[in-house]
Amino acid sequence: xxxxxxxxxxxxxxxxLAFPFLVNGYWLSVGVLAMFYAIVAASWALLAGxxxxxxxxxxxxxxxxxxxxxxxxxxxxxxxxxxxxAGVLMCGIVGSGIGFVCLRMRGxxxxxxxxxxxxxxxxxxxxxxxxxxxSGGLEVTPLxxxxxxxxxxxxxxxxxxxxxxxxxxLVTSRWGLFFRSIRENEDAAAASGVKxxxxxxxxxxxxxxxxxxxxGFYGHYIGILxxxxxxxxxxxxxxxMAVIGGTESIVAAMIGALGLEFLIEAxxxxxxxxxxxxxxxxxxxxxxxxxxxxxxxxQQVMRLGSRRRMRSIGQEAG
Amino acid sequence: MPGxxxxxxxxxxxxxxxxxxxxxxxxxxxxxxxxxxxxxxxxSGKTTTINLLTGHVTPASGHITLRGRSARxxxxxxxxxxxxxxxxxxxxxxxxxxxLENMLVPGLARPHSHKPAATATARRxxxxxxxxxxxxxxxxNLSGGQQKLLELGRALMLDPEILFLDEPFAGVNPFLRDxxxxxxxxLHADGRTFVIxxxxxxxxxxxxxxxxxxxxxxxxxxxxxAEVRVNHEVLRAYAGV
Numbered sequence: 001x002x003x004x005x006x007x008x009x010x011x012x013x014x015x016x017l018a019f020p021f022l023v024n025g026y027w028l029s030v031g032v033l034a035m036f037y038a039i040v041a042a043s044w045a046l047l048a049g050x051x052x053x054x055x056x057x058x059x060x061x062x063x064x065x066x067x068x069x070x071x072x073x074x075x076x077x078x079x080x081x082x083x084x085x086a087g088v089l090m091c092g093i094v095g096s097g098i099g100f101v102c103l104r105m106r107g108x109x110x111x112x113x114x115x116x117x118x119x120x121x122x123x124x125x126x127x128x129x130x131x132x133x134x135s136g137g138l139e140v141t142p143l144x145x146x147x148x149x150x151x152x153x154x155x156x157x158x159x160x161x162x163x164x165x166x167x168x169x170l171v172t173s174r175w176g177l178f179f180r181s182i183r184e185n186e187d188a189a190a191a192s193g194v195k196x197x198x199x200x201x202x203x204x205x206x207x208x209x210x211x212x213x214x215x216g217f218y219g220h221y222i223g224i225l226x227x228x229x230x231x232x233x234x235x236x237x238x239x240x241m242a243v244i245g246g247t248e249s250i251v252a253a254m255i256g257a258l259g260l261e262f263l264i265e266a267x268x269x270x271x272x273x274x275x276x277x278x279x280x281x282x283x284x285x286x287x288x289x290x291x292x293x294x295x296x297x298x299q300q301v302m303r304l305g306s307r308r309r310m311r312s313i314g315q316e317a318g
Numbered sequence: 319m320p321g322x323x324x325x326x327x328x329x330x331x332x333x334x335x336x337x338x339x340x341x342x343x344x345x346x347x348x349x350x351x352x353x354x355x356x357x358x359x360x361x362s363g364k365t366t367t368i369n370l371l372t373g374h375v376t377p378a379s380g381h382i383t384l385r386g387r388s389a390r391x392x393x394x395x396x397x398x399x400x401x402x403x404x405x406x407x408x409x410x411x412x413x414x415x416x417x418l419e420n421m422l423v424p425g426l427a428r429p430h431s432h433k434p435a436a437t438a439t440a441r442r443x444x445x446x447x448x449x450x451x452x453x454x455x456x457x458x459n460l461s462g463g464q465q466k467l468l469e470l471g472r473a474l475m476l477d478p479e480i481l482f483l484d485e486p487f488a489g490v491n492p493f494l495r496d497x498x499x500x501x502x503x504x505l506h507a508d509g510r511t512f513v514i515x516x517x518x519x520x521x522x523x524x525x526x527x528x529x530x531x532x533x534x535x536x537x538x539x540x541x542x543x544a545e546v547r548v549n550h551e552v553l554r555a556y557a558g559v
Contacts, residue, residue: 177415178427180414181415191404193424193476196395
């Protein structure tokens with residue numbers, strides 16, 4: 001199975017590197033956006049799937065990161081990477097605050113609170129149109145002055161792989177263990193010596209920072225920011241991507257986001273019907289594969305592998 | 319040790335939930351090395367007492383000291399760091415985590431802990447509890463009895479000086495009950511202090527040296543098992559005699 005996983009990784013890596021040379025400009029731009037969604041979905045999976053905090057405000061942090069970087073670069077003329085870093089820090093700080101306020105909230109209460117937070121932020125952006133450009137949008141300095149999206153694609157890929165590496169390191173570290181213990185049972189975690197308050201806030205701060213990073217990248221790629229980026233619709237899309245991939249695995253959520261972004265674009269000619277299909281897929285996943293379609297697929301591969309192994313052992317014995 | 323402060327002590331401890339007084343003016347000291355049974359009818363405040371003495375609920379008034387120092391207002395995780403372990407009335411595990419991971423949470427939450435050492439300690443405790451072969455299983459797939467043992471094992475990972483066990487004999491078969499009694503005796507012989515809440519008075523009589531009885535949030539008796547058995551207030555609380 002390790003060989004299979006390694007083989008899949010090599011093929012996926014080679015395909016990802018060669019992608020800009022295999023597709024036209026339209027699909028390359030879809031690829032860039034897929035990277036953006038993959039970072040957002042993976043970080044949401046870390047918050048909801050690992051730490052058990054079902055936030056509906058993750059896209060608000062994308063918006064916050066994007067606007068922070070866009071506005072700082074515009075007003076202070078600072079280098080874009082510094083603006084993006086400021087967006088990450090801003091999201092980390094605001095994320096800590098939201099994490100602190102939400103300490104005693106669970107399930108639907110937390111979800112409702114975070115929906116309200118994202119709506120408040122969206123309305124502030126709409127209302128403060130002299131600063132943010134309101135519904136008309138904020139023009140954001142592009143990261144590269146290139147004719148193609150290829151530099152954005154490789155930067156997006158690097159950010160995605162870097163984010164994944166950090167998140168994967170986190171979930172396999174003792175922090176990841178503590179996040180999961182809090183998700184499973186807060187009282188037992190506290191009785192085991194886990195500083196529940198600290199780790200709940202940390203989970204919010206860390207994942208919000210990743211959302212801010214994705215937001216900064218998105219803003220400087222798209223070139224114009226509108227308040228809709230932080231809307232509940234967008235949040236629903238990210239949740240669906242992570243749930244269909246699998247919320248209890250960072251990699252599964254990422255693959256879910258990449259796959260669905262391409263699928264949505266591939267089915268564009270079907271108009272609204274593609275969203276119906278998308279919704280049906282989400283319902284089926286929740287009903288039959290609560291750990292996501294990738295976990296289900298992986299289980300089938302494992303089962304097939306062990307069946308083959310048993311058969312070969314049987315043949316050798318016979 | 320004579321002259322040394324109690325390991326843990328409650329003074330005039332009171333806890334109210336709305337209009338209900340769950341614990342009222344409780345005075346209760348536990349010396350190092352004691353093995354105490356805490357009994358009382360349903361709703362007498364036993365579990366609330368454990369929750370107060372492990373930081374899971376905050377007292378309305380009164381004092382808690384741990385090794386002579388005030389422990390009032392400490393979070394449960396701080397009690398755990400100070401080597402106060404506990405189990406719960408209804409077993410509380412990390413259900414979708416493996417048996418070994420359940421053990422590693424407290425092991426790695428301890429200051430200056432390292433994964434290889436924590437894993438070795440966890441495996442030693444699992445061996446002691448007879449769960450070694452199950453370390454890769456998810457906790458939710460264990461039997462009820464095994465879950466109780468795992469919860470005890472998880473508390474042991476804190477290397478606790480004092481362990482509060484909340485109804486360890488509830489819902490377990492007689493064989494497992496005997497096994498738990500043997501395990502507690504061994505751990506007590508190693509120098510650990512125990513406060514055990516349970517309704518199984520027969521099991522407690524075989525195990526504890528001192529019995530504390532609560533009724534309606536108050537301590538009504540405190541003494542040896544023989545003393546408590548003939549105490550009129552205890553008989554009245556239990557049987558209305």
